[in-house]
Amino acid sequence: MVELSREHLEFISKHFPSPYNTPEKFGEYLISKIHLHGTLCTSAMAEVNTLLSPLIEQYRSRFFCRIDDTHLFKSPASIVDKLYRAYKARLTNDGSDSGHYNLENSITIMTDLARFRIVCNFFSDIMKVSKKIENSEKLNSYFEIERKSSINHRPKDRKSGERSIKFTMKYKKNPGLFLEIQIMTQLQEAWDKKDHFLVYEKHRQAPDKDDEHFPDFLDAKMLAMSELLYVADNYFDALRASREDKDNNEEVS
Amino acid sequence: MRLRDENQKTGHLLSFISKDNRDDNFSFFFPVKGLDQFDTLLEITTGFERVLQKYWQAYECISYSIADFSRMESPFPEVNRRRVSIFEQDEFLSENCKFMDDFGEIIIDRHMRKYEPIFPEIITGAMATGSSFYDRRDKIEKIWKDLENGNNILFRAPRRYGKSSIFHHISRNTPQNWRACFVDLEGGKSPEDFVEYILVKGIFTQKDCNLYLPNRLSVLDIHGKTEIEKTDIIRQERKKIRQDWQSYAKELLSSIEDKSGEKRFLFILDEFNFLIEEMLENNENNPDTVNVLLKWFRDIRKQTVRVQFVLLGSEHLPTFLKNSKINGLLEDLNEVHLDLFNEKISREFAFLVLSGQKIVATRSEIDHILYLMGSPIPYFLQLFLDAICRKCKEERALSPNEIENVYYGELLGSGSKRYFESIRKQLERYQRYGPKSRVGAERILDQLAMSDSVALDTLKVVWQEITDGDEHFETILGLMQDDFYIKEDNHHYLFFGSKLLREWWQKHGLSGVR
Numbered sequence: 001m002v003e004l005s006r007e008h009l010e011f012i013s014k015h016f017p018s019p020y021n022t023p024e025k026f027g028e029y030l031i032s033k034i035h036l037h038g039t040l041c042t043s044a045m046a047e048v049n050t051l052l053s054p055l056i057e058q059y060r061s062r063f064f065c066r067i068d069d070t071h072l073f074k075s076p077a078s079i080v081d082k083l084y085r086a087y088k089a090r091l092t093n094d095g096s097d098s099g100h101y102n103l104e105n106s107i108t109i110m111t112d113l114a115r116f117r118i119v120c121n122f123f124s125d126i127m128k129v130s131k132k133i134e135n136s137e138k139l140n141s142y143f144e145i146e147r148k149s150s151i152n153h154r155p156k157d158r159k160s161g162e163r164s165i166k167f168t169m170k171y172k173k174n175p176g177l178f179l180e181i182q183i184m185t186q187l188q189e190a191w192d193k194k195d196h197f198l199v200y201e202k203h204r205q206a207p208d209k210d211d212e213h214f215p216d217f218l219d220a221k222m223l224a225m226s227e228l229l230y231v232a233d234n235y236f237d238a239l240r241a242s243r244e245d246k247d248n249n250e251e252v253s
Numbered sequence: 254m255r256l257r258d259e260n261q262k263t264g265h266l267l268s269f270i271s272k273d274n275r276d277d278n279f280s281f282f283f284p285v286k287g288l289d290q291f292d293t294l295l296e297i298t299t300g301f302e303r304v305l306q307k308y309w310q311a312y313e314c315i316s317y318s319i320a321d322f323s324r325m326e327s328p329f330p331e332v333n334r335r336r337v338s339i340f341e342q343d344e345f346l347s348e349n350c351k352f353m354d355d356f357g358e359i360i361i362d363r364h365m366r367k368y369e370p371i372f373p374e375i376i377t378g379a380m381a382t383g384s385s386f387y388d389r390r391d392k393i394e395k396i397w398k399d400l401e402n403g404n405n406i407l408f409r410a411p412r413r414y415g416k417s418s419i420f421h422h423i424s425r426n427t428p429q430n431w432r433a434c435f436v437d438l439e440g441g442k443s444p445e446d447f448v449e450y451i452l453v454k455g456i457f458t459q460k461d462c463n464l465y466l467p468n469r470l471s472v473l474d475i476h477g478k479t480e481i482e483k484t485d486i487i488r489q490e491r492k493k494i495r496q497d498w499q500s501y502a503k504e505l506l507s508s509i510e511d512k513s514g515e516k517r518f519l520f521i522l523d524e525f526n527f528l529i530e531e532m533l534e535n536n537e538n539n540p541d542t543v544n545v546l547l548k549w550f551r552d553i554r555k556q557t558v559r560v561q562f563v564l565l566g567s568e569h570l571p572t573f574l575k576n577s578k579i580n581g582l583l584e585d586l587n588e589v590h591l592d593l594f595n596e597k598i599s600r601e602f603a604f605l606v607l608s609g610q611k612i613v614a615t616r617s618e619i620d621h622i623l624y625l626m627g628s629p630i631p632y633f634l635q636l637f638l639d640a641i642c643r644k645c646k647e648e649r650a651l652s653p654n655e656i657e658n659v660y661y662g663e664l665l666g667s668g669s670k671r672y673f674e675s676i677r678k679q680l681e682r683y684q685r686y687g688p689k690s691r692v693g694a695e696r697i698l699d700q701l702a703m704s705d706s707v708a709l710d711t712l713k714v715v716w717q718e719i720t721d722g723d724e725h726f727e728t729i730l731g732l733m734q735d736d737f738y739i740k741e742d743n744h745h746y747l748f749f750g751s752k753l754l755r756e757w758w759q760k761h762g763l764s765g766v767r
């Protein structure tokens with residue numbers, strides 16, 4: 001959870017319309033703006049649930065995947081943080097992407113205001129789920145789907161520790177309405193939850209202060225753990241294949 | 254109309270959370286199947302937010318996307334599971350997919366008031382109590398206003414309109430400075446019975462009334478006695494009442510008046526007209542005893558300040574008394590009438606009952622139900638909804654035609670005969686006005702069942718032909734007004750005020766007579 005600093009509060013006071021320009025009320029303003037995202041998220045989640053049910057049924061003898069409905073929306077504090085950083089970027093003219101956001105357009109151009117996560121057992125499960133989503137006629141009729149995978153990123157392309165597939169879903173009937181679906185393994189999710197608390201928030205708030213925040217190289221250790229879990233996921237999938245694929249082949253023959 | 258599908262685990266949780274205390278919350282869960290329901294879900298959430306604006310200072314509405322209904326605590330840890338209701342979207346959407354504010358308002362309102370249960374139960378026969386007692390708030394307010402002003406009340410309505418239910422509710426929900434005692438006078442045949450019933454069926458049944466009794470009775474603490482000891486006390490008191498009912502009643506009421514202190518004591522006397530009718534029959538229609546009782550009772554009402562009375566009687570009571578040559582003895586009472594539910598309340602009531610039974614009904618289906626039964630007499634409305642719910646649970650879904658079949662085949666069918674027996678039995682009471690009165694009344698009902706309305710003069714001729722005179726014609730019409738919901742328009746044409754009862758008579762009454 002992002003903690004609001006004095007700078008954030010000043011930003012709220014200066015840029016939010018009255019009476020929402022206070023620490024108590026700014027959240028109400030933002031929540032009312034993402035009303036559509038909530039209902040879209042539920043409908044899409046239900047659609048994906050239906051889509052995945054044959055797979056879940058097929059692998060009913062083991063855990064296949066689950067939909068995580070916690071933290072569906074970007075918190076008002078996180079939105080403010082993003083807006084504040086954009087504001088700062090514009091002021092300093094640093095040329096970064098974050099400079100595009102402002103209070104007026106944020107709701108229609110931020111693509112991760114609403115999201116849900118599909119947590120899978122194995123790497124191969126992620127691929128099956130991902131394929132289902134990409135190939136779904138229904139989802140494609142409602143959304144423009146953009147797929148980004150960080151699962152097999154090369155070291156030079158790694159921007160964050162987490163390895164997942166992310167779908168940015170642009171609702172066709174209302175082009176400013178986005179939804180994000182993240183797919184990852186249980187191990188990656190576990191890493192993400194720990195990293196979010198230990199490293200991510202601190203690094204995001206002050207990217208140039210890693211030396212000060214992590215003198216014990218906690219950030220480096222967390223990244224290494226991510227790689228370790230990546231290896232574990234690969235190995236688990238190989239173990240799975242040695243049993244499951246063999247069983248399937250036997251069934252077919 | 255269909256049974257609600259509660260198997261869908263994914264859906265939208267609309268939570269209404271107190272701004273003071275997040276633990277004070279209630280939620281509606283709408284199962285969602287997929288993207289095709291996005292627009293309607295949006296209509297529902299916007300609709301509820303609009304309705305909630307009335308309560309914006311106290312509550313906020315937060316929505317949650319729920320992947321699995323059984324794990325709704327993950328996104329909303331404080332969710333009060335006991336106060337989560339499942340609905341289908343169709344329950345709040347009109348045929349053109351617009352949110353129906355009235356249904357939204359009533360469901361929010363009942364949750365805000367923390368009614369338990371939220372959905373009125375189907376009551377077919379007994380009095381509706383607790384939250385099953387529906388609405389009537391305006392009427393109750395008026396009654397208390399009258400009582401606070403020191404008035405005594407004659408509360409009139411035809412049978413099965415819910416008189417007893419409303420006063421049962423009142424007796425259990427008195428303001429702090431009031432104490433109420435409900436007394437059912439049915440079965441009483443004399444002034445002695447009147448006093449005895451007040452004591453035995455009223456005061457003795459309520460423990461906290463004990464302290465109002467005369468000292469010689471309150472020290473006995475009847476509520477702590479065994480059944481045999483109670484019977485013995487009652488036997489002794491009955492003997493004293495028989496010796497001099499007026500002195501006994503005076504002692505009793507004076508004691509209550511004196512011991513009420515700053516409080517006021519309300520006697521609710523139900524079935525008052527039955528007592529009078531029985532007394533007249535007991536005295537071969539000689540009004541003397543009734544006159545004595547009513548004169549005495551009127552004097553008592555003048556004398557008492559802290560003890561007040563509400564008499565519950567049928568609509569015809571004043572005409573009935575007049576025809577029985579009993580005049581001017583209830584005129585000090587404030588008359589209050591109980592009307593039927595209006596269209597809006599009937600619709601809301603049907604919606605809540607069906608929803609409570611996990612049945613999804615569209616507005617047009619609810620309107621169809623109300624159209625079929627005509628005047629929404631609470632008892633019949635409950636019977637009809639009960640029959641519909643039973644059938645829908647058997648069949649899982651009912652088409653409009655099947656709803657009609659329930660009405661004509663089940664509600665008006667032979668299986669429901671027992672529910673109408675008590676109404677039909679009222680005809681036997683009419684025989685006290687002459688051996689042919691019953692047949693005369695049946696012929697009048699025949700005429701009214703066969704035509705939309707019949708001139709008063711025509712009915713009088715029918716009566717004369719059967720009974721060889723016009724004696725008691727007006728009395729019987731008065732009785733029929735209460736028992737069979739017969740109404741008269743400004744042009745002196747009479748008609749059945751209940752479509753359902755008219756059709757029931759067409760089906761069962763006419764053939765019975767023939």
